[in-house]
Amino acid sequence: MELKRVVVTGLGALTPLGNTVAEYWNGLSNGVSGAAPITRFDASKFKTQFACEVKGYDPEKYFDRKEARKMDLFSQFAMVVAEEAVQDANLVEGNFDPDRVGVIWGSGIGGLRTFQEECVNFANGDGTPRFNPFFIPKMIADISAGHISIKYGFRGPNFVTVSACASATNAIIDSFNYIRLGMADVVVTGGSEAAVTEAGIGGFNALKALSERNDSPETASRPFDQDRDGFVLGEGAGALILEEYEHAKARGAKIYAEIIGGGMSADAYHITAPHPEGLGALNVMKNVLRDANIKPEEVDYINVHGTSTPLGDVSEVKAIQTVFGDHAYKLNISSTKSMTGHLLGAAGAIEAIAAILAIQNNLVPPTINHFTDDESFDSGLNFTFNKAQEREVKVALSNTFGFGGHNTSVLFRQFID
């Protein structure tokens, strides 16, 4: 059977750099850091006391109080970006068949704060179970897709993918697959995460995964810098409307870009450490190029996973050099996590948006916070350090890798009829 073409017709973003797609892109293109001291809880006893939080978020702007109370923050974030994307795509009653519109969302963790609060309440009691009836439906990661479908009446395929920091990219790939196989016309996809909690920071601190640069939060996320010391936890969400091309054309939708490939692989090596030679990363990029049926030379920009950890950044770059050979020197590479921090299961969503907007604007957002070269990296590579670079971006690749050794890549191309 012939696979259908799939295009991006709407975007939504709620990020540490801004609470709409326009604000997000403004932050990205100007090299702004989203990191600041933690406000969501008292972090004074934690090794890491800063994060990339969403700023100025007022749930009452988006929900009535009763509705907000029944949703963990990660679901609220999902609803906010889904609304922006649905409006942006101009999906209005009558121009789609609700039975053919799916919601495939990604979240690495789900309702961590809800889980934490309910367990604390129980532990502080006398052993009598007084769990709130909304505890489970607030906590489970898949509820985000459920909420979106209920609000809009989208009755097509509906689920959430869980693959740690690769979750949203898995959601995007699944959405792409269902549409190109003809099983849906439109899918609302993306991801959301809200793990800046005591359990989230404490848990990642215990893994020694987080930067502890408390005296300078805004320079802490510094991928590829010699003095990088871990990732900065972020929160927020991104949404993409993926749509079958003929469907989009028939309803006169604006088209941001075409999604042309999805790749997946596993490291099969260690629960948290990347494969030292980047084997999984290498395979996933080969897979995505093969799926899209393009040559490595056609890629202009790679939005890397690049979390600013000592090991991960090295193995990913090794993989890029193996896959792209000499072309690696002609690419722009950047880690937008230098600005947004690491949104875990939502990272793939906001980074896919960064890749799409790079194509739209012919501008590569930078890897900020570069101070000192690290000899581990080939100095001939262009990491787009510190300042955005103008260049024609026809094809952009986005990598995301998750604990468990899950690797995912997606390819977007400038749309040409």
Next chain:
Amino acid sequence: MSEIAEKVKAIIIDKLGVEESEVTPEASFTNDLGADSLDTVELIMEFEKEFNVSIPDDQAENIATVGQAVSYLEEHAK
């Protein structure tokens, strides 16, 4: 209005996000105040916590209106 009735009303307004004027003694949680089955369970739990009582499931099933909640709690609250 009794102190218990005042507290019951405040809990209902808070949990169901309704206006004070809607919380009449005859108002049914599900038919008039927009509660679903989970909201009703949550209300019963809040009553238990606020008034330090344990409401058995078979009795909770009979508390469907504001007035029924107030009567039950006036009888059982410690």
